[in-house]
Amino acid sequence: MEKIKSNSDHEHGYGLYVLVWLALVTLTGLTAAVAGINFGKLSIVVALLIAIVKSYLVLTEFMHLKTEERTFRIFIFVALFFILISLTLLFTDYSFYTR
Amino acid sequence: MTTQEHAVENVHRDDIRSRMGMWLFLFSELILFGGLFLMYSVYRYMHQQDFSIASKEMNTFLGTLNTVILLTSSLTMALSIAAIKKGKKGFSIFLQIVTILCGIAFMVNKVIEWSHEFAEGNFPGSSILANKPSGQILYFGMYYSMVGLHGLHVLIGMAIIGFMTVFTIRGKITKDDYVKLEAAGLYWHLVDIIWIFLFPLFYLIT
Structure with missing residues (x-):
């Protein structure tokens, strides 16, 4: 509206x-x-x-x-998603070293 | 007169793609700081106690004050763009100058904080810091590199806004062509967002 x-x-x-x-x-x-x-x-x-x-x-x-435009939001989403992936992989890795 | 105006309207310009270009640059900044944030998270995970003890050295009042200063500068930056859109050139210039002044205030506070830390011996390479547990050395290492890099961005942002103010005064940024100011604004707001995360991560560890 x-x-x-x-x-x-x-x-x-x-x-x-x-x-x-x-x-x-x-x-x-x-x-x-x-x-x-x-x-x-x-x-x-x-x-x-x-x-x-x-x-x-x-x-x-x-x-x-x-x-x-919607493209901008898609860009941001992808950028943040990759940071999240890095963080997840990093901590999966570290949880093996520290225990 | 009318032909001139018509010609101006047809100048090849694509403001949306210009802003997109700026956003792409901002993503490279995100990667730069993102890497440091990842490093920080691992070190903090490994040395939770030491990070908590070391963060007690921080001046929470100055940290909070700096957050408010930077948020206010983001407001004046956004308002300066709104003002130029409405054709209020003088008001926009005033707001841009206020933004720069907020940046200066932020840096002055940083100098006060860092001089205090240096006086306490909490600086890279000092013998006092070298005798502390490794987690605290890492905390101060991360503190100086991340907050220092952010401070550098504040300085660059202030310089860019300074150029924009000159452009606005000279009439290169106008009611109809303000994409340069928007790009400078995007950079300034990103610097603000990075500080929004740095503040709780370095000052408010319980």
Whole structure:
């Protein structure tokens, strides 16, 4: 319904950017606050989850991935997928060495 | 008059592919930092205790402040593009300068942090650090290489935005042609994303 405009260069209001910034700063505060609580092994998971949410906001809003062509999103997905593969293979390998 | 305007519209330009080119470059940056993040994860996995002890040396307040500064600079960068799209040249230039000033503030904080670390003897090659357990030496090794490389990117980003400001003043970046500014913005936001991960990984280890 909203995508009546065929122009890919959407008009961005200042307001949305300020809202995204507020969310990012709040999440930063949350990470710093949560770091004081000891979740044990879960601490790193919580910290990384917050970092992923923040990156998602920067990618979609500030870097305009939301309004960019689909090809861009496929590129990112492939790039991140390969990093994930590297990480998985690396840790499969290391779990054999350390035990 | 009308013919001139018509000619300008027909200049061969493909902004979408220009941005795609920038994204492809950003992926090479992702590989560069990705490798370091992989190395970090293995070292941390092997030396969990030492990483936790070594990270206590970090100034969490300055780290959090720097995160907020960099996020704010990302906001002003995004706003400067929105402003030029609306044809507000002066406002866009102002926001670009604020972005550069945020970058300077970030680097000043880094200098304060690093001078403190150096005074404590936590620098590569120091005898104090050499006597610490290997996990802590690795932590500081990773800290200086990753945060240092990121700092270098902040400096380069500031220089690029500086050029963009000059282009905007000279009228090379306009309401109808701002893809250069967008590319600079993409670079700056990537630098921001890398810091979003560096911050919890080096400052907030419990």
